[in-house]
Amino acid sequence: MLSDDKDRLENLIFFKQLSSSELSALTDLDLIVVWINLYNAVMQLQQKNNLAKKIDKRIFSLPIFEIAEQVLSLDIIEHGILRGNKAKRGLGFLPGSFLNSITESWACKKLEPRIHFLLNCGAESCPMIRVLTLDTIEIELVESEKDFILAETTVNHEKRIFTISSLFLFYWFDFGGKKNIKSRIHQYHNYPTYKIRFKKWNWESHFKKVK
Numbered sequence: 001m002l003s004d005d006k007d008r009l010e011n012l013i014f015f016k017q018l019s020s021s022e023l024s025a026l027t028d029l030d031l032i033v034v035w036i037n038l039y040n041a042v043m044q045l046q047q048k049n050n051l052a053k054k055i056d057k058r059i060f061s062l063p064i065f066e067i068a069e070q071v072l073s074l075d076i077i078e079h080g081i082l083r084g085n086k087a088k089r090g091l092g093f094l095p096g097s098f099l100n101s102i103t104e105s106w107a108c109k110k111l112e113p114r115i116h117f118l119l120n121c122g123a124e125s126c127p128m129i130r131v132l133t134l135d136t137i138e139i140e141l142v143e144s145e146k147d148f149i150l151a152e153t154t155v156n157h158e159k160r161i162f163t164i165s166s167l168f169l170f171y172w173f174d175f176g177g178k179k180n181i182k183s184r185i186h187q188y189h190n191y192p193t194y195k196i197r198f199k200k201w202n203w204e205s206h207f208k209k210v211k
Contacts, residue, residue, distance in 0.1 A: 092173030
């Protein structure tokens with residue numbers, strides 16, 4: 001688990017002592033703030049002394065945190081709670097099996113696709129880490145999308161092609177499919193007739209993207 005950093009992790013999570021019923025009462029914005037902060041904190045602590053060049057993908061399914069007598073993994077937080085119990089693979093089309101009868105009541109009621117611009121899995125291709133608060137979450141959702149798209153999109157005007165992050169492919173249906181993905185890109189690169197291509201995801205570890 002997190003060995004020497006266990007106490008530090010617990011101190012970061014203000015809702016550690018919340019009951020299951022209190023977790024169930026949180027709004028979707030509350031859930032986005034507290035669970036993304038937790039997810040990113042766990043990854044920072046986990047990678048702090050890890051000298052591996054690439055992210056070990058096994059970390060996402062390991063039990064890493066207990067709250068209200070429920071043991072959670074990063075996959076449960078991301079795909080269960082934040083994505084409303086969707087499959088890890090399948091482009092966002094398939095239901096998942098991450099939640100039980102208790103944790104199901106903790107999940108977001110409506111999927112907010114911009115969570116993908118705030119979750120940092122430790123890989124080079126991930127968005128930067130932002131410390132979220134309820135007072136600023138609406139601003140952070142807008143700015144994280146803008147910053148990520150501008151940083152990760154390249155335009156080839158000769159071939160009339162956008163090359164965008166594979167994040168949009170991994171969560172194709174979360175983002176509403178091709179039309180909606182192109183609409184997001186066109187907010188910042190307004191060439192509506194251009195085709196889209198996807199960058200290969202870079203799993204090399206990079207934990208310096210902190211804002």
